[in-house]
Amino acid sequence: MIIWLNGTFGAGKTSVATELVGSLPDARQFDPEWVGYMLKANLADEDIIDFQQLPPWRTLVPVVMAEVAALTGQHLIAVQAVLVESYWRELLAGLRASRLDVLHILLHADPAVLEQRIRADQVERDACQWRLDHLSEFVAARPWMEAAADLVVDSTAMSVRAVAELIESAVRPRLESAAAALSVAEPR
Secondary structure, eight states: OEEEEEOOTTSSHHHHHHHHHHHSTTEEEEOTHHHHHHHHHHTTTSOOSOGGGSHHHHHHHHHHHHHHHHHHOOEEEEEOOOOOHHHHHHHHHHHHHTTOOEEEEEEEOOHHHHHHHHHHOSSSGGGHHHHHHTHHHHHHHHHHHHHHOSEEEEOTTOOHHHHHHHHHHHHHHHHHHHHHHHHHHSOO
16 A cells, blocks of 8 residues: 655644654655655756656656555555646556555644744754745645545644544455455465
């Protein structure tokens, strides 16, 4: 299973993913940005503003995720904001073509709280202004993101643990169903 945490900066995606990896059995975090970094490094002569604009990124992310899931036998928790609807549709089609069950979760928070969280981030301080400048893109994308999400979570007043528990309650039945189907399919 792929648990894709979507949403803007400051919504809590990375913190929630870390919490989920610690509480869900056989789960591993997967960062689609590394596929983008690889492409940027190998296409340094191309004028690339955002690697998500590259069709190879949208093609390779599902392939790499399928390979990692097959190699490890683990569920992957992806932390990546995808704000362009057509890009999300391409990624989802690629994941489904690989026969991966995808749970798309949208995390969002009140704009004032997002700004506060972005300004408080000590890990990537250099990205602060860029993130603040791009909050409007999330606001514009939010309607389609909500419609495309399997679960929408407002993290404004929730702890990371509470958000993770809400997601776990949505994930566990799907994991149990998949495990039951697998045990029925295995010969004895």
